[in-house]
Amino acid sequence: MKRKDFLQLSTKAALFLGLTSSIACKDEIDDAASKTLAMKATGSAFGLKAPKIDKVRVGIIGAGNRGQTLIQMFDWLIKNNHAKVVAISDLKKEKTDKLNKHLKKTHNYTADAYFGNPDEWKKLADRDDIDLLIICTPWEWHTPMALYGMEKGKHVASEVPIAFTLEDCWKLIETAERTQKHCMMMENCCFNNEELWVLNMVNQGVFGDLTHAEGAYIHDLRKHLLDDTYYEDQWRIKHHLKKDGNFYTTHGLGPISQYMDIGRGDTYDHIVSMSSREKSLSNAAKKHGAPQFANVVCGDMNTSLIKTKLGKTIMIQFDVHTGRPYDRLNTVVGTKAVHEGYPSKLYINKEELEWWGHRWLDEKNYQEYREKYNHPLWAKLKEQISDNSVGHGGMDFVMIYRLIRCLNKGIPLDINVYDSVLWSSITPLSELSVAQNSSSVKVPDFTGGTWKNKAKSEMLRDV
């Protein structure tokens, strides 16, 4: 499809592909979805290697909750001369000051700060002494900042999701392929101890052939969503007033997609999605003096099912409205083993009648698997991880460590632009399905067919 047609489509389709739920008619949705299916990628950013960078010069955009955690993940890398944070941007000076206070205290220097208006970050991205942009702003900024950064010759790494409209998904693919810059979504759960252990077992054949997996983002966020001091300008709850679907797919889908070789021999084919009615967030808004947020459009629980080209199924859930304990499920089912998370348990099919289907491994046997298949990355980084456990128990450190070390070594990143876009695209696709009474929606091929090339996840490479 030509770029001109794409832009015409974008204006018309923007209504449906993530920005608002004011759905006009089903024909228009079908039209938008089928046109986006017809767009073509070349696959030229697959396995992308960039020249080695001895010391990666980093610019951080967004110094809110996430920026303040992520800057600490650079401490070991800065001390060991693998990276340096040279610039920081945020709307607010007090937030860039906070990051600089950390740099001053820990490394005895401060980074250049850009603040004061919503376009100030562009000055940071325009600099020619920055190699990598780290983007930790609200969702609506991820794609524009990543696109601008790549156009300015930077590698980019964005918080999740990297895009929430299909139009933005395609723009990221087109720009990453044309500029040959790394464009990674920082899906930290892919780097968690439990998920890497499961991945290692999958790759070593413990699970046999995979058939099904389940993931989720179940996290009671009501307090944070309604608190007018937590997210800048309460940006996050505003999405819940406009759309209905799964807004936060990637914590569940990232690890599952790596278990299932998605993008490396298999890919998503189609999705169906259904949302429950909404009750909990609006009740909380009314009860806690925030009636302006009482008209919630997003259902309390969204459940989506994805079928892959090779016939595997994935269930993915999203609930940040109800008072339930945190859960990402992390379920994976194969012909030889099953894993379920929260808490982690493992079933091994012993091929003996009395074992069939009835018992999780006891603690002793579970621990044997845990030790035998502990991922080499976690084994290697044990000491640094225990020093950096503030980042979600260590996974944030492992993610930033891998990102920087891959750039130092000039090897492909663990999560490429196709992974980033595909996992994120489930947000607008779930919204399309929900809006059409849970109809089946085709998933576009963002890879130009390269998903057919069988390869194991890059996560194990060159550890």
Ligand SMILES: NC(=O)c1ccc[n+]([C@@H]2O[C@H](COP(=O)([O-])OP(=O)(O)OC[C@H]3O[C@@H](n4cnc5c(N)ncnc54)[C@H](O)[C@@H]3O)[C@@H](O)[C@H]2O)c1
């Ligand atoms: N991977 C994870 O575990 C994880 C955890 C928390 C948040 N996140 C993600 O991180 C991102 C940020 O979330 P948060 O909780 O830090 O939100 P936040 O509101 O605390 O921080 C966002 C920051 O971006 C700044 N900002 C907004 N527009 C800007 C602009 N134009 N230029 C420069 N700065 C701008 C805001 O001032 C704010 O400080 C979100 O995408 C969220 O989904 C990921």
